[in-house]
Amino acid sequence: MKTQVAIIGAGPSGLLLGQLLHRCGIDNVILERRSPEYVLGRIRAGVLEHGTVELLREAGVAEHMDRDGHIHDGFSIFVNGQRTRIDLKGLSGTNIMVYGQTEVTRDLMAARAAAGAPSYYEVDQVELRDIDSARPSVAFMKDGQSHVLECDYVAGCDGFHGPSRQAIPHEKIREYQRTYPFGWLGLMADTHPVEHELIYINHPRGFALCSQRSLTRSRYYLQVPLSDKVEAWSDDRFWGELKNRMTPEVAAELETGPSLEKSIAPLHSYVVEPMQYGHLFLLGDAAHIVPPTGAKGLNLAASDVYALYHLMRKAYLDKQPEALQRYSEICLRRVWKAERFTWWMTSVLHRFDHDPFSQRLQETEAAYSLGSVAARTSIAENYVGLPFETID
Numbered sequence: 001m002k003t004q005v006a007i008i009g010a011g012p013s014g015l016l017l018g019q020l021l022h023r024c025g026i027d028n029v030i031l032e033r034r035s036p037e038y039v040l041g042r043i044r045a046g047v048l049e050h051g052t053v054e055l056l057r058e059a060g061v062a063e064h065m066d067r068d069g070h071i072h073d074g075f076s077i078f079v080n081g082q083r084t085r086i087d088l089k090g091l092s093g094t095n096i097m098v099y100g101q102t103e104v105t106r107d108l109m110a111a112r113a114a115a116g117a118p119s120y121y122e123v124d125q126v127e128l129r130d131i132d133s134a135r136p137s138v139a140f141m142k143d144g145q146s147h148v149l150e151c152d153y154v155a156g157c158d159g160f161h162g163p164s165r166q167a168i169p170h171e172k173i174r175e176y177q178r179t180y181p182f183g184w185l186g187l188m189a190d191t192h193p194v195e196h197e198l199i200y201i202n203h204p205r206g207f208a209l210c211s212q213r214s215l216t217r218s219r220y221y222l223q224v225p226l227s228d229k230v231e232a233w234s235d236d237r238f239w240g241e242l243k244n245r246m247t248p249e250v251a252a253e254l255e256t257g258p259s260l261e262k263s264i265a266p267l268h269s270y271v272v273e274p275m276q277y278g279h280l281f282l283l284g285d286a287a288h289i290v291p292p293t294g295a296k297g298l299n300l301a302a303s304d305v306y307a308l309y310h311l312m313r314k315a316y317l318d319k320q321p322e323a324l325q326r327y328s329e330i331c332l333r334r335v336w337k338a339e340r341f342t343w344w345m346t347s348v349l350h351r352f353d354h355d356p357f358s359q360r361l362q363e364t365e366a367a368y369s370l371g372s373v374a375a376r377t378s379i380a381e382n383y384v385g386l387p388f389e390t391i392d
Contacts, residue, residue, distance in 0.1 A: 002150045003150075004151060005153050006138045006153070007028055008155065009030075013304065014283075016108055017157065018112060020309040029118045031138065050095065056107075072088070072197050073089035075199065076195070080203070080204070092381045098198075104298075124142070128154055131167055131280040135150065153279045154280045155280075155281050156281065167280065182225060185228065188261045217260075222241055275328040275331050284304060291346045294342040294383065295383075349366075
């Protein structure tokens, strides 16, 4: 088997990259170890930055998003019961789109199937070979048969635990990471969102987030200790604790119902440098992890796709393969800015086991940032997403 670009992973970043490359005539094959049903069953974020929305439109997969997605011009932050609305549209000039990652993935899968572009699901024993040479390849098993996919380049879109980053010699990379001392307990329900915009809450009992997937499907989160187990949280206990962290006025509007899904996710920050080695390029969670506080995970993956897609165009269409050497440099500038923003949001909105001095500093940081037009503008600009870097 031969192709120009081998893409490891059929999540949104792998599918989006494949769609964009296919549309400009660059051959690619996608390999995924899970089934399509499993991939679509993953519960993930639903906030799309302005740049991600535009990239999906460029990829020709925006019909359902533009019809069913919901544009949000702002969101609210509550600190000790006091509300501040971040006017995204007024402060940054743009907005965000609420449209679930599952729906994005489904749209991209449908587009790839319609185009007849090759995807292989439920592959096993994926091994990247000779990635530091001009002729890399990917070996894998499919239905008990061994295959080798020869290619020019490999795009590792296979997540934090996938084989792509593991294929890079450890001495060739540097890893940066931070683990936070709490997790997010998430619940999804077919209930109307408590408000039409997202709500972030810093409460003495802990952080909470009121989010949504649609006008009839809500997603809520509570800060919990890492030692907590999902089984200990009945639906009634979750709804009761969420109300405790809301103001009475907001709690009175909360519609409760049976959960569709509950899970606890630890919060982690991670970056690997560089994001490329030889003819291998890392995208999304394979290269970086952010806490979900700022809704940057999927959006950072999209900005990686944007960079690699445009550099691949230069390599193939403009006959400038040397342009690909800039991939890591371009991506990391935006990655670290997103890491800073999510670290700030996490630090300001969650309750830590702080000493009294540190707690007062957190309260002062929140009061200043939410009370300053300049600081709110910075929050808005980062939340809607910093511009994707122009690839000259």
